[in-house]
Structure formats: structure tokens, C-alpha cells
Amino acid sequence: MAVEAVAYMDPAGLKAIGAGLAVGLTGLASGIAERDIGSAAIGAMAENESLFGKGLILTVIPETIVIFGLVVALLIS
């Protein structure tokens, strides 16, 4: 009788993949969002240096996306 090959997936591996996707994709998302804001903020700062604080804040706002990703990854693993 032929033995059917059964591929077992280790749940821990799936968790790790999930966690990696959570961090990686949200990291990309933050990066894409911050790219535009950051370059605009630098442009604004070149005109008026006192905008540094506001520029910094606006630039790090999408940072929350990757933080949430990181939290999700921590919860999964």
C-alpha cells in the first residue's frame, strides 16, 4: 500500500511567518507614507527652519502603522 506523503505544517512556523508579514508589510506601509511626508517636511524646513518640530511630528505620524504591526507580531508569537 502506497504511503501518502503528508506535509505537516508546524504551527510555530506559520506564526513566525505571520509575525514577519505583520512587521514587514506595516514597515513598508510606514515607509511609503513617510517618504512623501518627509521630503515635503525637508522642503518646508529649507524655507523656514522653525518648522522642524512640526515637520518631525508630521513625518512620524505614520510610524504608528508599524508600531501596530509590531504589537500584532508580538501578540502572535
Next chain:
Amino acid sequence: MLKPKPMSRAVIVGHKDIMEATVEAIHGSNLFHLEDYNEDGSGLKLGRPFKNAGEVSKKLIQLRSISSFLGVKKESMPKKKETTVINELDSMLDQLDIEVSTKTEKKSELDSRLKELETLKKDISPFSAIPIDMELYHNYESIKVFAGTVKENIGPAISQVTSTYEMEYDQSTGTVVLFIKKEDEAKISEILSNFEFREIRIPQISGTPSTLIADITREEEGIQKQITSLETDISSIKDKYSEFILASEELLTIESEKAEAPVKIATSEHTFIIDGWIPDDQFATLERTIESATSGRAFVSKQKITNADTDIIPIEYDNPKITQPFQEIMDLYARPKYKEIDPTSLIFISFPLFYGMILGDIGYALILLALALGIKKMVKSDAVKPLMNVLIYCQISTLIFGVLYGEFLGFPLASLHTDHGIIPGLIAGFETITLFNSPVGGEVITYPIHRTHIVMTMIIATALIGSIHVNCGYIVGFINERRNHGFAAAMFEKGSWLVVELGIILGVLGYANIAPTEIIGIIVFLIGFVMLIKGEGAQGIVELPSLLSNALSYTRLIAVGLSSIYIASTVNLIAFEMILPQGGIVAVIGAIIVFIFGHALNTVLSIIAPGLHALRLQYVEFFGKFYEGGGRKYNPFGYIRKYTEE
């Protein structure tokens, strides 16, 4: 402490005769924020600069150009008496000008000659291997001269066309010079172009190239020597005069500020009116100073501050010395407005607290503390010092949290017993003490707190800390609103948020069967919701979910911290468990290198990541709830003397 310094609006009026004395007195006191006058058709005109203005600014420009030529740097020195500086100013300035201008002329002459020689050398260098006098390249009637580079020897190709030619070819540089009869020019040109001939300009000069180059090099060396000796002269002039230059530049700057002051002041034919701001507690001082300077002929009066004024009142912080470094962080965002709470003292607590919570490592705290203290000691700059102080506060907080977490460069200090075995600690015999069970995730709270093992608990805890912080923001906002627009507005705009939150909490308690019913919660929530719509309008509804996202945003306190631990422990893992066991001296050195560079990298990240995230929590989550900002900086008319004294 929580408010900017109280200010008064002061107006000084007097006859033009005493204008100079008044300006002198105001400038000397360095207390009065001068409000520029704009001509508004009221008949008052802007004043004209005092008559010494032109002369002073001329001298100042002369001095500054000398100073920049000599490269005089700002340095500490004993203060000079103003009178001595004034007495010697004119003679010294002339003397300095003569000495420096001859040197500058000489130096620029030498520089340009050096440049000329360099170009000549560059032109001659292709011919260096060809022993023909440079004179012989020119002035022929029936001979054509080609000079240039080719890709290979063209001799064979030329000899096929003509036998009457003279050629020199330098194999190494590919330079060729070719003397042919004029009538062969066309044919030879064609051959040359096949060999990728590129013409070189022949310099108009006589002598063989090698001797010429030797001569040029000799002359260059001579000039170089002269320039060096000139530079030593210049630096000795600089040493001799730099104190004088710094002192007199300061004096002239002060004089010029005073001389130009009338262009900011309103004047009529015979009178002047100076308008501006002064800290409330200094008003009497100003009054006295002006009275004694003008023997009571100028009239100083305190004006009532109107509501329209509050936006333009210059803001001077009024904080205890310990919290002052954080004013720098405030300025990075915006100065508070006059009627707003100045949150410097609040972020003095929360910023280092969050920074410490994120980093929480004894090793990094000590490294960064040493770094900050070192930089503070070495760099005298006024801009760097407050930032280093902020860093020091943050490291103290990090140290405390490091002890709480029991971490040293990513190593746990205490050993921990888990289901998967024992994780050894850095300190032998230091066992983790179990305190109590966490209400979430079946985790156990211990001392030291092993952050990596109680992630769920920490996420909930940080979100709770976030809620508290955000609510502090609402309360500060409530106080601001009440002060500016009354209790009702404050209640609707900021208080409504608190009511909404209360409703949610009651509802959740009811749902979880801790409170008897969730109906009360829902009712309270709806009341808060209506208040919110009345206070903030549709914007309030849009912002409602931000309650959740703001609180969750504080989970970065654990998330960023964990990423820092994982980097550190990965470095440790690579160094001590992967490289070191290979054995041998190479493995030891490799492990040390990985350890040092890995932790150096993580140290840099340890300033940036926790710093930026802690800052962001202040700026976005906290300030967003109450802070308006946009106050003008209090910038008194005057000068802080560094190099001179009266």
C-alpha cells in the same frame, strides 16, 4: 511655573533731545522687548539712525572682513575694559588694516602666480619626454606641425605616404609631434584621424620641456615657501590681535544696534515714542533706569493689555532651573501663547519617563550618561548644552528602569525559571522573584520585570499609561479653555471627552457583569457624545476613534523597547554563542569586534528610537489635546557682553 512670565506693555515718550540717552539706557538694561513701529498714517514717522551710524557700520564691516580673513574664532578670554578698547580702536584698526591688506595683496598675488604656473606645467607636461625646444614648434612657413595624442605609433603609416617628415613619439603617454611639409597636410590629417589623433595646445614658450618643468617646480616651491611664511605671519597677527578684534567687534555691534534703533521707533517732529514689552517684575527697574539716564525728562507708562494684544505678547519662559532644558524641546514645537499653560514642567516628567520605559537598560544608560556628560564638558556651545541635559535626565530615568527590568546590554541580570528551562542571568545567584499573577495572558509579574516574557501584560499596561497621559492632556486643555472661554466652553470641548470615556468604562463594566447594567454606561456615553458634538461639531465624531488609536499608540513604549532588547541580545548571541565557541584567538577577537560594533550601533539607535518615539508621544498624542502654541519669543533689545565690560 506652568505659565509664561507675566508681561507689561510699556510706552516711553520724550523729547528728541533725550532719545539717544533713552535708547542707551534701554539697551544697557537688556530687558525691553522693542516693538517695531509701522507707519500707519497717524502722522508719526519712523526715526532716522543716529549720526554715528554710518561710521560705526563702516568700521564694523572693515573689522569683520579682517576678522574673516584672519579666521578669528570665538573663544573665551578675559573681559576688556570698554574705555581702553574705544581709545585704541581707531589707531589699532588702521594699523591692523595696513598690516593685513599688504599681506592679503601679497598672498593673492602669489596664489594667482601659483595657479598660472600650474596651468603652464599642465600644458608642458605632455611634451616632457620629447627633447625639442618649445620655441621650435612655431613660426614656420612651409612646415606644418602636429602635436597631440594618438592610440599607437603612427610612424609606419606616415612613412608609407611621405619620407620627408620628422617625428617624436612618446610611447608611455601616446604623445606625438610631427613635422611635415605643408603640401602633405591633408593626407597626413586623414591618417592621424584614423589613429584617434587629439590635438594638444602648444604653449608659447622657449626652452626644452624637461628644463622648463624643472624651473617651474623650483619656482613653485619658492612660492609655496613664501606663502607658508606669509601664513605664519598672518597667524601671528591673528594671535596678537584676536582679543582686540573680538572685543572691538562686540563693542561696534552694540554701538551699531543702538545707532540703528531709531528706525524702529515712532517719532514726530520733536518727540519720540518707544513701544514694547517688559517682564512685569522688571517694570520698576526700567522706570528707574530711564529716569536716572534722562534726569526724569522721559515719561514711562504702563499700558493696559487688551485682548487683541494677547497674541503678540512676547513669551519668556518662567520655569525652575531644573526643568529649563526642556524649553528647548518646547521651542522645537512652538512657544506657548500668553494665556496658555506652559507644559515644560509636564514634559519634564513624562519625556524622560517614556524614554526610560522604552530603553530601560543599565548598560546603555551608563554609556550614554558618560557620553552626554563628556559632550557637555567638551562642547561649550549654548545650543548643545540643554540637549545634553535632556539626555542626562533621560539616562537617569533609563537607569532606574534598567534596575527595574534587570537588563544590562541586553543580558538579563537575574536568572529566570521558565517552562522551557532556566535562562541564566548575568549575576550568579540573583534569582528572579515571583510577585503575583498578571490578570491577563496567564503571565507572572516578577522582579526584575522580564519584559520579553510578559508582553501581553506590558501592552495593556502601556495602553493604560497612554490613557492616563492623554487624559492629563484633556484636563490641561480644560483648564486652558476655561481660562480663555469660560467653564461652559471648556466643559463641551474638553470635558465631553472625559464624559465619553466614563460612559465607555461604565458600559464595559456593565457588559462584563461587574456593574449591574450597561444601560447607565450607554446613557453617560450618549450625554458625552452630544456634548462633544456641541463643543467640537462634526470634527468631534471624526476624532472619536482617536481615543482608541491614541491609547494604542502608547504600546510603542513596550514595542520599541523590545526591538532594542532583541537587537542587543542578538549581538550577544552572535558574539558569545556563535563566534566564541569556535575557539582560538581569532574567535576571541571576532567576538569582541562583533560585541563592540553591535552595541555601538545599538547605542546610537538607543538615542534616536526612544528619543523620537518619546518625543512623538508628547507632540502628537499629548499636545494634540490642548496645546496651541505660536507665541513670539521674548527678545529684549540689548546685548549680552562676552568680551568687554563697562
